[in-house]
Amino acid sequence: MTDSLTLPPAAPAPGAARPPGLPRLLPAAGAVPVDLRAHLARHGPLRHAGGPGRLVAEVAAAGLTGRGGAAFPLARKLAAAAEARPAPLVAGNGAEGEPASSKDGSLLWISPHLVLDGLQLAAEAAGSRTAVLYVRRNQRLHGRLAQAIAERAAAGIDAARVDLVPAPDRFLAGEESALVTRLTGKPARPAYRPVRGLPRLAPGRTALVQNVETLAHLALIARYGAAWFRLAGTEAEPGSMLATLHLADGRTSVTEVPLGIGLADLLGLDPRAADPGGDSVPSAGGPVRAVLVGGYHGVWLPPAEAARLPLANAALRPLGAAVGAGVVAALPAGRCGLAETARVARYLALESAGQCGPCFNGLPRIAAALDHLAGPRPGQRARADLERWAGLVAGRGACHHPDGSVRFIRSALRVFAAEAGLHDRGRCTGTGPEPFLPLPAGRPASDADWS
């Protein structure tokens, strides 16, 4: 486990005025961790008014969807969990394997009691007396969470027992079937799941897995109701979300925003002030060359196009993008988008679980080809090979790692096509070798790295 815990500051989005009623999940003033007393003083005790059946109806009315990336309606999962016999094991997913995302870590550090409240509610709805909190390995974070759980046990407010389970520091550690596999004691690798529905934990037993932010929203809906929840966000995608912003000047922050907020507001993009002949758009952190939405399985967008879009799946899905886990990054001008993507592609390849032939064969080859395209005069073969391998890899693994990686890489080839043209002629817009997108050091080598 690592000892240090660096979390980016929780700060409002640069371009927007503070939206009314926000923040909900984080305290209004600064990022001071909220202990049980302060939590109860702000929100009051958890009311189980009407029992789990009423809660599911309230969640359905609120329209809360998963905040882990898949955006699946929570009410449907809770209803399925309530019907499952025996009661499913309830797990809060705080693994946050995406290197560019810090929202779950921040939420767990600052407002653990919202997450723990939500976990209790989910356990009650599922009819389970035990729950698990699956959190990325970090000594300080685990210490803080253990303390929060002990505080609640001393106050006698929890009906279900909560166990802390450390997640390995892998990109795929938070994948639903990888989490379930880890809970059975094996390394956290994704499993083949031909049948939809609640994931299978053991013969005859299922699991209900929810992102920790979703659980926090659940805890607030139980107290304040569906109508309150819908005061933020859009009609189709209600509520607020924690977003991890990477501004062009290198500043990173975690911000709670209403769904549907403009990407221009998030990053302070000002396309009207852009130089018409240039390829960058000014923003709160400086000129922006491209915008990445959705993290490393997400999609690059040209900045002018991004400035017209909201952070909402209704607008992003038709473009092949998605809100995902709320990662939005602005690539500064003067950085080569192909080089940045190549570095990330290498990381994604090394993070393959090594189980499915197309994935562990294709992703490293694609990364190597992209490495070529990021260099001078790559030649035609690298591009042709990359396209062929991308076609062979997508959809042929047990999980969506190959698909998401290919989506990310293909969007880079689209958005940075002009850059590719420059590279063919031996030139590049990148002025410095320092990398921009965050990536962890080291690489997995054995089963121990997945446990």
Added chain:
Amino acid sequence: MTGITSTTALWYASRATGVVTMLLLTAVLLLGILVNRQGRIPGLPSFAVTGLHRNVSLLAVAFLAIHVITAIVDPYVTIGLAAAVFPFVAGYRPFWLGLGAISLDLIAALMVTSLARARMSRRAWRGIHWLAYAAWPLAVVHSLGSSSDARGGLVLGVLAGCVLAVAAALAWRLSRAAREIPRAARAAAILSHMSARKADLR
């Protein structure tokens, strides 16, 4: 002339089919190791290895049945039907025959589970299939002690050959498994390989 009576014929048949069964079981084990390591037989397509393993095992079971039935029917020694499946109850060399009975029970389990493979979980099927590594040595020891044939000559030579073949195959299997790249390192290995071949991509 001293004729070969029917009883002697049955006894000879049992011993002969016993040797053939031992050879076939050895072949099945060797083929099984080949299937597991995805090895190929030169000149044959890859589905042939699985096919041979399955067909030879059926043949082995057929000869095993004849071997057991002729031994039971033969009045020269008191081996009843029970002795075929329950160990150590035979009237003749009960210990050595008992080992054969255990081996037969294990082989029966292998057969039944393999026929019902589609209806079982993969883990359960694999777990039971490992019993093959118990069934075969039991058959070898049974062969050594069940009749005087194995004291010398051809039969002993055949048994020795079977044991050497299986030992060699096991050594091959273990060395292949030891050299296999662990899953966590597979992508990294291919990435290094691609970097080494950098020039080829141009």
Added chain:
Amino acid sequence: MEKLRVNPVACAGHGACAELLPELITLDEWGYPIVADQPVPHGLRRAARRAVSSCPALALALSRVA
């Protein structure tokens, strides 16, 4: 109506399936099966069952599709 499905975690690229059912299964450049997404035609059902039982890794399966 049945469809062939590969369990990509169990599949080790043995290739027996593609040899027995080339009409529906081809191998990619790394030896892993690409299975046609269509239902198995009636005339190939026997061959499909044979391919399923020939997989040494038990990675191929026939599943009922509505």
